[in-house]
Amino acid sequence: MAMFRATPEPVNLEPLVESTIDWLDRRSGVDHKQTLGPLPLMFRWGFRFWPARCLVCRGDPDLRYLDICRRCLRALPFINGPLSDVVPLRYAPPVDEGLRALKFHADWRWAAVFGALIAGWSQASGAAPVSLLVPMPLHAARRAERGFNQAAQIARFAAIWLGVTVDQRILIRARPTRPQTTLSAARRRDNVHGAFELHPDAWLRAGESSVIALIDDVRTTGATLDAASTALQSLPRVSIQRWAVASTMPTNTMRPA
Numbered sequence: 464m465a466m467f468r469a470t471p472e473p474v475n476l477e478p479l480v481e482s483t484i485d486w487l488d489r490r491s492g493v494d495h496k497q498t499l500g501p502l503p504l505m506f507r508w509g510f511r512f513w514p515a516r517c518l519v520c521r522g523d524p525d526l527r528y529l530d531i532c533r534r535c536l537r538a539l540p541f542i543n544g545p546l547s548d549v550v551p552l553r554y555a556p557p558v559d560e561g562l563r564a565l566k567f568h569a570d571w572r573w574a575a576v577f578g579a580l581i582a583g584w585s586q587a588s589g590a591a592p593v594s595l596l597v598p599m600p601l602h603a604a605r606r607a608e609r610g611f612n613q614a615a616q617i618a619r620f621a622a623i624w625l626g627v628t629v630d631q632r633i634l635i636r637a638r639p640t641r642p643q644t645t646l647s648a649a650r651r652r653d654n655v656h657g658a659f660e661l662h663p664d665a666w667l668r669a670g671e672s673s674v675i676a677l678i679d680d681v682r683t684t685g686a687t688l689d690a691a692s693t694a695l696q697s698l699p700r701v702s703i704q705r706w707a708v709a710s711t712m713p714t715n716t717m718r719p720a
């Protein structure tokens with residue numbers, strides 16, 4: 464079981480929130496001098512089949528590139544202490560509702576919001592630029608039952624913002640595991656230990672990628688991210704970043720020792 468130590472003082476992460484939103488604004492096409500260039504047109508202009516409303520307040524989504532308004536975006540429960548992983552949000556309303564809407568009702572608008580935020584947060588927090596995104600895999604049976612992998616949907620949107628690719632096959636969930644939420648911290652670690660394997664052609668699939676981000680929707684104790692990143696770490700010359708949309712840890716002013 465991981466040991467945690469408290470950080471000595473609370474850290475003000477407000478500048479990170481502002482620079483995340485700044486990055487999204489610039490990247491959405493306002494600043495064409497960026498090396499990445501503007502996003503695809505349909506993204507910048509909020510191409511939609513239905514009249515857009517802010518997912519939180521139902522008002523005008525003035526950001527244009529996401530179905531959330533600027534005021535509600537700023538008011539999201541951003542993390543209030545540093546984590547060793549790239550995790551912008553706390554698992555609190557309306558983030559928890561958004562994650563459930565995505566997972567159980569396939570609401571892609573939330574995948575777009577979370578994908579953009581996690582991409583912006585990784586940029587703002589100064590994480591090394593990644594070249595490949597790997598969503599946390601579901602076991603084949605679970606994926607068939609749900610019809611999609613929510614982490615892959617988030618990764619798909621994050622990849623558009625970052626101009627990188629997603630590989631959904633490089634990492635395999637080799638055996639089904641019980642839902643982590645039903646287990647104690649110690650049992651969670653046992654539950655996912657050795658549950659992940661690399662695709663037989665993983666070395667080829669990783670190609671020239673030197674920094675890979677592993678993406679999950681929710682980080683609880685970090686046991687699942689530990690188990691999956693351990694499998695990815697057997698790739699040579701690759702460093703792994705661990706990303707999640709939200710953390711459920713009430714002790715988010717703590718980090719792994």
Ligand SMILES: [Zn+2]
Pocket residue numbers: 517518519520521522531532533534535536
């Ligand atoms: Zn709003």
